[in-house]
Amino acid sequence: MRKYEVMYVIRPDLNEEAMKGLVNKFQNVITANGGEIEKVEEMGKRRLAYEIKGYTEGVYVVMNFQSEPQMVAELERNLRISDGIIRYLIVKDEK
Known part of the structure; x- marks a missing residue:
């Protein structure tokens, strides 16, 4: 498994519950x-x-995680189709 870091920006007009839901959604995908x-x-x-x-x-x-490379494509797909996400960036951690 490889180490990755994802940073995403959530819309500021969402309520606290919706923001927590998005964070949990992406954790569950991983x-x-x-x-x-x-x-x-x-x-x-x-x-x-x-x-x-x-x-x-x-x-x-910002979330640090370990996974197989093919899972990153699934995470990116979920980030791309979520209405609450403004921007995102996934990078492989070389540490």
Whole structure:
């Protein structure tokens, strides 16, 4: 298994319950496909460097996990189709 880090930005106009639901959804995608979550850090609401999809702020979440490479495609698909996600980035951790 390889180590990965995903950072995604959630729309700031969602309520707290919806945000927690999105975080849990992505954690479940990883664990359901045989991955292991190492750390989840909710960084809170921050100002974006530039406007994205009409938003100037977003809620940042960083998650470190281990999984097989094919699971990353499934996670990316889920991030892409979620309406509550403004941006995301998945990188392989070389540490």
